[in-house]
């Protein structure tokens with residue numbers, strides 16, 4: 001064997017990459033493209049498909065022949081096509097060598113397929129002259145990611161954010177609030193009797209109730225507010241932009257509203273639920289999300305231990321105010337049942353000092369016999385919804401006194417009653433009052449309602465209609481506290497009212513204050529040109545009375561003549577029939 005032969009038989013030990021074995025790249029690429037699970041496409045700059053690999057059938061439900069020669073973007077819906085085409089063009093014209101895109105396409109079965117695409121720009125490559133796209137169906141992966149995200153941040157039962165998500169959002173809201181110098185509230189809300197529902201009807205029904213609670217809380221709040229569920233029967237609410245110094249009641253009412261109606265179970269029964277609440281405020285009670293939540297929970301715990309349907313604030317000082325309020329609300333409720341509200345009467349006199357009318361002002365007679373003034377309870381009665389019941393009592397008692405005065409043969413004077421703005425804005429207020437007046441069989445001309453100008457102006461068209469109803473029925477209307485609102489005389493002429501009451505703030509500086517004197521006399525002049533009767537409120541001195549008389553004020557009311565007094569005293573004033581001015585008839 002010669003050497004050369006020997007050499008030839010030597011095994012080939014060169015590393016494979018150095019081996020000069022010829023590989024057909026064409027067959028390799030063909031195999032890769034034709035058998036790849038990814039869809040490979042070559043697009044022209046116009047978007048027309050020049051080549052499409054066979055896997056398009058599995059991924060897009062379309063044969064390659066169906067796509068070749070067609071504009072690729074035409075297989076997408078209009079919105080996606082517009083967006084994707086714009087991105088495609090801007091990338092290739094910018095000369096980006098490669099870029100990636102994600103989009104949804106509907107396959108031919110109508111199912112949405114999520115695609116991750118990698119695009120390589122070979123427009124300048126003389127062999128390809130196109131954009132090579134590799135598309136992968138990542139629908140499953142995306143769904144899994146979304147599911148994982150959902151389970152991490154949402155409560156699967158109510159679909160509300162969970163505690164984690166609530167903390168993230170609270171954190172984000174803290175930075176907004178810090179920048180804007182704002183306050184906001186975090187509420188922990190616990191259902192009071194939820195366990196009973198689970199025990200009585202099963203967890204299936206319990207779940208149904210929880211879902212409904214979530215929906216109701218969400219719909220009773222504003223867009224910026226966040227509702228979350230953080231434990232079986234506990235929810236969290238972020239009240240955006242609510243100050244600790246006010247609005248607390250508003251915040252509690254909003255959450256309470258969700259429990260006004262019973263909840264309907266799947267079986268058809270209805271169950272009532274109540275909730276207890278604990279509230280903490282940013283920044284007063286905490287500067288970070290965790291602390292706020294912890295303090296709201298601790299306030300909820302205090303509320304729960306105090307019994308059902310309770311609410312507590314974390315802040316001790318605020319909490320004390322809230323407790324007082326709750327106590328007063330309970331007292332109000334009991335006092336209404338016991339009909340402890342009664343009218344005191346303050347006379348209105350003419351220039352001779354004789355009584356020509358009266359205003360009924362509410363007083364709360366406590367069981368101790370002490371009297372509580374309206375300033376101590378009207379606002380709370382209004383916001384907790386007790387004012388209507390109080391007004392009904394006032395109307396009932398006033399009507400029975402009017403009837404009794406007639407029966408005793410006393411002067412047939414008209415009596416006015418106050419209607420708060422909230423009451424006046426209620427839909428059925430006029431009809432209800434008219435019904436009640438009819439029931440007490442009182443001549444409607446003996447009654448007048450005092451309404452402030454702002455309550456008329458807030459829903460002007462409705463208000464005017466309501467006022468006409470009173471007028472038709474025969475009850476008169478006075479505008480109370482005139483001058484403190486914004487109504488102009490040009491508006492006043494359209495209001496079907498009979499009387500203007502000039503507010504005490506214009507009367508008390510009289511007669512020495514020039515400006516007040518000019519205003520008072522202008523109001524009276526103009527009121528007279530519109531045929532209104534004018535009453536001056538809060539007349540305390542003889543000088544005020546004299547001055548008002550010189551500028552032709554029609555009636556006077558104030559401590560100069562009498563404070564508001566209980567019915568028996570007013571009755572004896574009426575019976576005496578004497579002028580209420582010691583100096584007798586005015587003016588000299």
Ligand code: C2E
Pocket residue numbers: 346360361362373374375378391394417418419420450480481537538539540557558559560564
């Ligand atoms: P208002 O309607 O402006 O009633 C006049 C208030 O001024 C009364 O206070 C009256 O006692 C007081 N007053 C009368 N003359 C004088 C005076 O010469 N000097 C001073 N300093 N004050 C005088 P009151 O009774 O405490 O009532 C306060 C407010 O409570 C009333 O203001 C009215 O807005 C509201 N209010 C009273 N009763 C009722 C009611 O039955 N229903 C409603 N909705 N509101 C009522």
Ligand code: CA
Pocket residue numbers: 359418450480
């Ligand atoms: Ca009044």
Ligand code: CA
Pocket residue numbers: 480481501503537
């Ligand atoms: Ca007044």
